[in-house]
Amino acid sequence: MSKDYAYDAIIIGAGPAGxxxxxxxxxxxKSTLVIERGNTPGSKNVTGGRLYTYALDMVDEGLAAxxxxxxxxxxxxxxxxxxxxxxxxxxxxxxxxxxCKSPQSYTILRAxxxxxFANKAVELGATVACGIKVDGLIxxxxxxxxxxxxxxxxxxxxxxxxDGVNSLIAQKAGLISDIKPxxxxxxxxxxxxxxxxTIESRFNLKKDEGASCLMLGCTEGIHxxxxxxxxxxxxxxxxxxxxxxxxxxxxxxxxxxxxxKMHPTIYPLIEGGxxxxxxxxxxxxAGYREFPKKPYKDGLLVxxxxxxxxISTGYSLRGIDLAMVSGIAAARAIIAEKDPVRVGxxxxxxxxxxxxxxTMKAVDGYYDILEIPRIYSSYPKLAxxxxxxxxxxxxxxPRSMKKEIRGLIKQNGLSAWQLIKDGFRGVKSI
Amino acid sequence: MSIKVMEAPELxxxxxxxxxxxxxxIVINKEICAQCQxxxxxxxxxxxxxxxxxxxxxxxYAGCLECGTCRVVCKxxxxxxxxxxxxxxxxNFRYG
Numbered sequence: 001m002s003k004d005y006a007y008d009a010i011i012i013g014a015g016p017a018g019x020x021x022x023x024x025x026x027x028x029x030k031s032t033l034v035i036e037r038g039n040t041p042g043s044k045n046v047t048g049g050r051l052y053t054y055a056l057d058m059v060d061e062g063l064a065a066x067x068x069x070x071x072x073x074x075x076x077x078x079x080x081x082x083x084x085x086x087x088x089x090x091x092x093x094x095x096x097x098x099x100c101k102s103p104q105s106y107t108i109l110r111a112x113x114x115x116x117f118a119n120k121a122v123e124l125g126a127t128v129a130c131g132i133k134v135d136g137l138i139x140x141x142x143x144x145x146x147x148x149x150x151x152x153x154x155x156x157x158x159x160x161x162x163d164g165v166n167s168l169i170a171q172k173a174g175l176i177s178d179i180k181p182x183x184x185x186x187x188x189x190x191x192x193x194x195x196x197x198t199i200e201s202r203f204n205l206k207k208d209e210g211a212s213c214l215m216l217g218c219t220e221g222i223h224x225x226x227x228x229x230x231x232x233x234x235x236x237x238x239x240x241x242x243x244x245x246x247x248x249x250x251x252x253x254x255x256x257x258x259x260x261k262m263h264p265t266i267y268p269l270i271e272g273g274x275x276x277x278x279x280x281x282x283x284x285x286a287g288y289r290e291f292p293k294k295p296y297k298d299g300l301l302v303x304x305x306x307x308x309x310x311i312s313t314g315y316s317l318r319g320i321d322l323a324m325v326s327g328i329a330a331a332r333a334i335i336a337e338k339d340p341v342r343v344g345x346x347x348x349x350x351x352x353x354x355x356x357x358x359t360m361k362a363v364d365g366y367y368d369i370l371e372i373p374r375i376y377s378s379y380p381k382l383a384x385x386x387x388x389x390x391x392x393x394x395x396x397x398p399r400s401m402k403k404e405i406r407g408l409i410k411q412n413g414l415s416a417w418q419l420i421k422d423g424f425r426g427v428k429s430i
Numbered sequence: 431m432s433i434k435v436m437e438a439p440e441l442x443x444x445x446x447x448x449x450x451x452x453x454x455x456i457v458i459n460k461e462i463c464a465q466c467q468x469x470x471x472x473x474x475x476x477x478x479x480x481x482x483x484x485x486x487x488x489x490x491y492a493g494c495l496e497c498g499t500c501r502v503v504c505k506x507x508x509x510x511x512x513x514x515x516x517x518x519x520x521x522n523f524r525y526g
């Protein structure tokens with residue numbers, strides 16, 4: 001440690017990105033201070049959510065096995081909703097929870113997990129200071145040298161912004177611009193308590209196994225979708241809406257969401273449960289294309305949600321794992337490069353090496369599909385209509401499916417040409 | 431209690447808040463808001479904390495979930511201050 005500053009690194013925010021970074025730094029002997037504005041780590045955080053375990057094992061081998069997680073996801077479900085109707089797809093893969101390897105992913109509650117994770121970093125020597133808000137950065141000759149928190153100025157060799165999607169710190173530093181309403185969604189969520197045996201029987205699960213479910217067609221045509229995750233003794237049910245489309249919509253967020261809760265397909269899954277919390281959070285939607293040109297400046301690195309490390313493909317959502325991987329990249333850069341002015345490019349290099357940037361780039365095209373407005377209303381209607389025709393038997397002479405499909409396309413304000421165009425766009429984007 | 435449709439105040443009543451009575455972390459300028467045609471804050475706030483009283487926007491920061499959506503949609507800058515609450519104040523998620 002140099003005499004000029006109190007810590008080798010100060011990390012703003014004790015979420016998965018900040019703690020993964022702190023853990024790695026502390027393990028390598030760096031004096032690390034994490035400043036968290038919540039009373040406890042996780043108390044300001046909301047997720048869908050799930051965690052892909054590879055990231056925890058990347059932080060430290062074997063960490064996933066002891067982590068405070070909920071259920072091992074073995075059922076991947078997609079539900080398409082239209083009015084009172086629904087089409088469900090359930091991919092069940094027991095190998096996602098086989099004995100010889102870590103389960104691929106777990107459902108997660110952040111207040112529980114983040115606190116556990118922060119304690120792991122503390123065990124290695126990091127300091128986690130909760131209930132303190134960082135108000136700004138201290139700069140000297142254009143280089144960030146510390147943070148201001150209330151009356152205190154705290155100096156460090158390097159500062160890491162891990163303050164989340166609405167990163168006022170990265171904005172104040174001029175590294176990211178004001179968030180654009182088309183690039184983020186607002187997610188709302190209820191946590192609903194249910195006995196574990198009820199959850200297991202309703203979702204056809206073995207003990208400790210869980211389901212992840214994404215829903216389409218529950219957003220009144222707004223770019224977005226619903227989600228449901230089974231925790232040990234609760235269900236996380238929520239909905240995400242892209243903010244600019246929502247703004248012009250006219251119906252309030254919680255109101256649209258309440259309807260999803262009462263949907264004839266969803267209600268039986270949560271019936272008899274007790275809602276114990278209502279949360280909301282922003283989530284980046286645009287992925288790589290909105291990624292900041294430079295997530296660093298002299299003496300400052302931006303990681304996790306603050307930098308926009310989120311992937312939404314429509315069938316899977318990733319953020320917590322990417323946050324951790326970016327935190328590891330930042331830590332490795334700080335360990336490898338002593339000069340805070342030169343650490344930024346090393347961080348970028350680490351992001352390439354640990355495959356985070358290549359992953360972000362690889363799935364960037366999905367956003368083109370998710371921008372097709374028809375996905376959120378006309379196509380779910382078309383699909384539900386098609387299934388209705390398939391399964392309706394009324395003693396009359398059935399019309400040919402070709403005619404039925406043509407009729408449905410017209411009825412939903414679509415054209416064959418539109419379908420072909422969207423189909424091409426879909427294939428091109430993936 | 432069973433599952434039912436809930437209004438925003440009832441949903442918020444389930445959460446744990448430590449409200450900073452001395453200082454609002456979000457402040458709006460009613461005159462600017464009165465000029466705003468769209469008033470998207472009325473729709474997007476998941477806690478429905480922005481309300482309309484005749485043409486005036488009224489806002490209560492006490493049940494804020496700190497998501498930041500209002501800040502993102504506020505094009506006319508009627509929100510003249512948006513900060514996170516001071517340390518320890520605001521919402522405390524017990525599940526998250």
